[in-house]
Amino acid sequence: MLGKTLEDYEKDMTRCARCSLCKWPPLAQVKSIRYSQVCPAISKYNFHSYSGGGKMIIGLSKLRGRVDYSEEMLNVIYRCSVCGACDISCKYSRDLEPLEILHTLRATCVKDGVAPLPAHRPILDSMRNYDNVWQQPRKKKGSWAKKLDVKNAKEQPVDTLYFAGCTYSLRPEMQGIARTTVEVLQSAGVDLGILGEEELCCGSPAYTIGDEELFVENARKNIKALNSLGVRRVVTSCAGCFGVLKTKYPLVEPANFEVVNVTELLAELVEQGRLSFSRPLDRTITYHDPCHLGRQSETYKPWHGVERKVLNHLVIQDPPKEFNRGTYGVYEAPRKVLAALPGLELTEMERIREFSFCCGSGGGAKSAFPEFALATARERVDEAESTGAEMLVTACPWCESNLSEGIADAGSRLKSASIIELVSYALGGGELS
Ligand code: SF4
Ligand code: SF4
Missing domain, CATH: 3.40.50.1860 (Rossmann fold)
Known part of the structure; x- marks a missing residue:
C-alpha cells in the first residue's frame, strides 16, 4: 500500500503459511479442474516464487538480508499482472495482504534503484514528459473529441466530468469508444464535460510498476485540477483510471467529487428509464x-489497533480489522x-x-x-x-x-x-x- 515499507508487513510475511491457497479460487468457487487456477503467473510459470505467497517469501528474504537483488528475482517480481486474485484467495484462508506486499516489494525495488525494468522506463518517462503513457504530445490528448459537441469542463460548469484516460484518448482503435461513451451519456441527458488536451494521466501505471513518487505527483496534479472544476462526479470508462481515482487518490489528498465507473452510471440511467x-x-x-x-475497486480502509495472540497460536485484531475481500467491487x-x-x-x-x-x-x-x-x-x-x-x-x-x-x-x-x-x-x- 502507498507509503508503506516491507518492515510494515513483516508480521504478515512471517505468517504466510506456504499453504499455496493463493494459487486457486476458494474451494467453494471451483467449478472444474480445468479452470481451477487463479494466478496467471502460476498458470504460466508453475513455480511457487511466482505466486502471491512466493512473493511474500521474496519480500521477507529481502527484508532480512538473506538475498540480494538479481535479474531473475526482478523477473519473478514483475512477471505478475498485479491482478490481486492471490489476495482474495488468501483472505479466505489466512487474512493476509499479498497484494499490498507485492506492491510494496515493487516500490522497494524502485526506491533501491533496481527497478523499473528497462521496458517500463519509456512508459514512466512518457508520463513525466507528456502526461500520458503513449508518448504522444499533450495537444493530441483531446483529438478524439474534435468533432463532438461536448462541453469543456474548464470553460463551462458541468455536473459530470468524463475522464477518458490515455488509452481511449490516444489509441486510434480505441478513440471511437470514448466518442460513443459521450454520445450515449448525452443522449440520456447527462450534463457532461471533458478536459480534452488538459486531461492528465491518472497515474495507474506508475502505481502498479511501483514508482510511488511519480504516482503521487500525478495524483496531486489531478486532484487539484478536478477539485477546481466543482463537478459533482467524475465518470471513467477505463478500469485502470477508475481503480486509482476511487481507491488510491483518497490516500493522497481529499477530493470533492464522487468517482463512478461508466457501467454504474449506465445502470443508474437504465433504472431511471433514461435509455x-x-x-x-x-x-x-x-x-x-x-x-x-x-476486486480492486474497494476503498482502502486503514486499520489502527493492536494484535493479540489467543490460545497461544491464533492472532486476532482488536478492534477487528475490516479486510478488503473484493466482495463490493x-x-x-x-x-x-x-x-x-x-x-x-x-x-x-x-x-x-x-x-x-x-x-x-x-x-x-x-x-x-x-x-x-x-x-x-x-x-x-x-x-x-x-x-x-x-x-x-x-x-x-x-x-x-x-x-x-x-x-x-x-x-x-x-x-x-x-x-x-x-x-x-x-x-x-x-x-x-
Ligand atoms: S499468501 Fe496466503 S494463501 Fe498464499 S501461501 Fe501465504 S498464507 Fe497461503
Ligand atoms: S497479483 Fe495476480 S499474477 Fe500476481 S501473484 Fe497475485 S494472482 Fe499471481
Missing part, C-alpha cells in the same frame, strides 16, 4: 470482470446493463466477479513480458469459448486490447466488444463486428 433500447442484439455473450473494476452494474439489452443472453464463465481470471495486461506485464500477457489472455479466451458465447465483452481498454490479441492468436471465433458498444448498438447507433 430506451430498441434494437435487439440477438447474441450470446460472456462478460470478463476487469480486475480494477472488480463493481459486478452488478455491468450485468444489470447487459440484462437490459434486448436479445442479449449472458452466459457466465467459471471464474467471475472477485474470483475472475485476469486478462494479463496489467502491472506492466504486457510491456515487459508480452509472452506472459498473451498466454494469460489465451487462457481467458479459452474459458470464454467454453461458455459457447459468440462475444467476449468487457469494460476496460486494456482488457479489451489484450483479450483481442488472445482471440487473434488462438484463431478463436469469438468477437470482442466493450459494454458501451453494445449499449450504443441497442440504442440504434453504430454496428457490431
Whole structure:
C-alpha cells in the first residue's frame, strides 16, 4: 500500500503459511479442474516464487538480508499482472495482504534503484514528459473529441466530468469508444464535460510498476485540477483510471467529487428509464470482470489497533480489522446493463466477479513480458469459448486490447466488444463486428 515499507508487513510475511491457497479460487468457487487456477503467473510459470505467497517469501528474504537483488528475482517480481486474485484467495484462508506486499516489494525495488525494468522506463518517462503513457504530445490528448459537441469542463460548469484516460484518448482503435461513451451519456441527458488536451494521466501505471513518487505527483496534479472544476462526479470508462481515482487518490489528498465507473452510471440511467433500447442484439455473450473494476475497486480502509495472540497460536485484531475481500467491487452494474439489452443472453464463465481470471495486461506485464500477457489472455479466451458465447465483452481498454490479441492468436471465433458498444448498438447507433 502507498507509503508503506516491507518492515510494515513483516508480521504478515512471517505468517504466510506456504499453504499455496493463493494459487486457486476458494474451494467453494471451483467449478472444474480445468479452470481451477487463479494466478496467471502460476498458470504460466508453475513455480511457487511466482505466486502471491512466493512473493511474500521474496519480500521477507529481502527484508532480512538473506538475498540480494538479481535479474531473475526482478523477473519473478514483475512477471505478475498485479491482478490481486492471490489476495482474495488468501483472505479466505489466512487474512493476509499479498497484494499490498507485492506492491510494496515493487516500490522497494524502485526506491533501491533496481527497478523499473528497462521496458517500463519509456512508459514512466512518457508520463513525466507528456502526461500520458503513449508518448504522444499533450495537444493530441483531446483529438478524439474534435468533432463532438461536448462541453469543456474548464470553460463551462458541468455536473459530470468524463475522464477518458490515455488509452481511449490516444489509441486510434480505441478513440471511437470514448466518442460513443459521450454520445450515449448525452443522449440520456447527462450534463457532461471533458478536459480534452488538459486531461492528465491518472497515474495507474506508475502505481502498479511501483514508482510511488511519480504516482503521487500525478495524483496531486489531478486532484487539484478536478477539485477546481466543482463537478459533482467524475465518470471513467477505463478500469485502470477508475481503480486509482476511487481507491488510491483518497490516500493522497481529499477530493470533492464522487468517482463512478461508466457501467454504474449506465445502470443508474437504465433504472431511471433514461435509455430506451430498441434494437435487439440477438447474441450470446460472456462478460470478463476487469480486475480494477472488480476486486480492486474497494476503498482502502486503514486499520489502527493492536494484535493479540489467543490460545497461544491464533492472532486476532482488536478492534477487528475490516479486510478488503473484493466482495463490493463493481459486478452488478455491468450485468444489470447487459440484462437490459434486448436479445442479449449472458452466459457466465467459471471464474467471475472477485474470483475472475485476469486478462494479463496489467502491472506492466504486457510491456515487459508480452509472452506472459498473451498466454494469460489465451487462457481467458479459452474459458470464454467454453461458455459457447459468440462475444467476449468487457469494460476496460486494456482488457479489451489484450483479450483481442488472445482471440487473434488462438484463431478463436469469438468477437470482442466493450459494454458501451453494445449499449450504443441497442440504442440504434453504430454496428457490431
Ligand atoms: S499468501 Fe496466503 S494463501 Fe498464499 S501461501 Fe501465504 S498464507 Fe497461503
Ligand atoms: S497479483 Fe495476480 S499474477 Fe500476481 S501473484 Fe497475485 S494472482 Fe499471481
